[in-house]
Amino acid sequence: MTPLRQKMIDLMVLKGYSPKTQKSYLYSVEKVARHFGRSPDSIDVGELESYFLYLLTEKRMASASVRLIVNGMRFLNNQVLQRPARDFLVRYPKRAQRIPELLTRDEVHRILSHTRNLKHHTLLATCYAAGLRVSELVHLRVRDIDSARELVHIRAGKGNKDREVILPESLLLLLRRYWQFYRPMVALFYGQDPRKPLDAGTVGKIFTRAKAAAGIDKQGGVHSLRHAYATHQLEAGMPTFKLQRLLGHTDMKSTLRYVHWLPSYQNRGKLGMDLLCWSEASS
Structure with a gap:
């Protein structure tokens, strides 16, 4: 286990994140790292936006899944690496505001x-x-x-x-x-x-x-x-x-x-x- 991964895990535990959230954030960061073939702390905003576009257009990934990756990378950048939030202004698909079919x-x-x-x-x-x-x-x-x-x-x-x-x-x-x-x-x-x-x-x-x-x-x-x-x-x-x-x-x-x-x-x-x-x- 890399020191960066361990630091991310420790911080999520200290912040009281649920095991499900921890698992999804770690998976998101790992996915980005595997795609670029290098440590996720070296990937800039421009590269991330290109990656998200690739996932949406070529891989046909659901926008909700892309947002999950965004959240994981945002946690890494803002909380683990303690970089300013303004340095992580990436464009990604927003959640659709749809009214569900409500049960009577x-x-x-x-x-x-x-x-x-x-x-x-x-x-x-x-x-x-x-x-x-x-x-x-x-x-x-x-x-x-x-x-x-x-x-x-x-x-x-x-x-x-x-x-x-x-x-x-x-x-x-x-x-x-x-x-x-x-x-x-x-x-x-x-x-x-x-x-x-x-x-x-x-x-x-x-x-x-x-x-x-x-x-x-x-x-x-x-x-x-x-x-x-x-x-x-x-x-x-x-x-x-x-x-x-x-x-x-x-x-x-x-x-x-x-x-x-x-x-x-x-x-x-x-x-x-x-x-x-x-x-x-x-x-």
């Missing part, structure tokens, strides 16, 4: 109703009712369900931040039923090995199958349930500052995009979670 409450209900397995039903219901990212969902532990205070504790969410979200009574009842049947000990939603959490990719497949069974052809993966939670809470009248806290957003701009997605946004009272109920007929 009826569609969420249909998806949950077509999840025939109690474990899978509870998994998706928890994702929706607590507005979780899939990485937060799979890392939930049994001890994170605080029934006395009616809260769900999210440990080391995005940005390595802890937070608490509201635990609806209907979800608590569903989780109790799930626990009685599956008896999880540590990981709330475990895979084949009861000691290890379910893989995030498996959650995505469960959602995709349920959505197809429900006859819903809208685009979007399991993260659609988090979008649905946010938009449904706003439609029910939740203030944006409260939604920001529940979603774990550092920047209010991330929360306000949901307002932008809801042109008919207005206060409509409290959102019910009755659609979470598990039916014996589904088993």
Whole structure:
């Protein structure tokens, strides 16, 4: 391992970057170094822009993948090498501002109703009712369900931040039923090995199958349930500052995009979670 790579790893650890972010930044820098055949600290802005153009036009790489490489190289230049930010003014494709195909409450209900397995039903219901990212969902532990205070504790969410979200009574009842049947000990939603959490990719497949069974052809993966939670809470009248806290957003701009997605946004009272109920007929 080169001293530069070790320095980059050490700095990401000190800054509390998630293992996923560390892996993607290291991969990005390695990719640039392999392309040029030399140390990444010797590559200038002009060369990087030419490389990005090559990736977009000849390699047909998605713009999101190019932005990931940009972020990795920016971290190297600004944080590891401590070069002025003005020295890393590269042109690259910006993120497209598209409105996703939002799920209605009826569609969420249909998806949950077509999840025939109690474990899978509870998994998706928890994702929706607590507005979780899939990485937060799979890392939930049994001890994170605080029934006395009616809260769900999210440990080391995005940005390595802890937070608490509201635990609806209907979800608590569903989780109790799930626990009685599956008896999880540590990981709330475990895979084949009861000691290890379910893989995030498996959650995505469960959602995709349920959505197809429900006859819903809208685009979007399991993260659609988090979008649905946010938009449904706003439609029910939740203030944006409260939604920001529940979603774990550092920047209010991330929360306000949901307002932008809801042109008919207005206060409509409290959102019910009755659609979470598990039916014996589904088993």
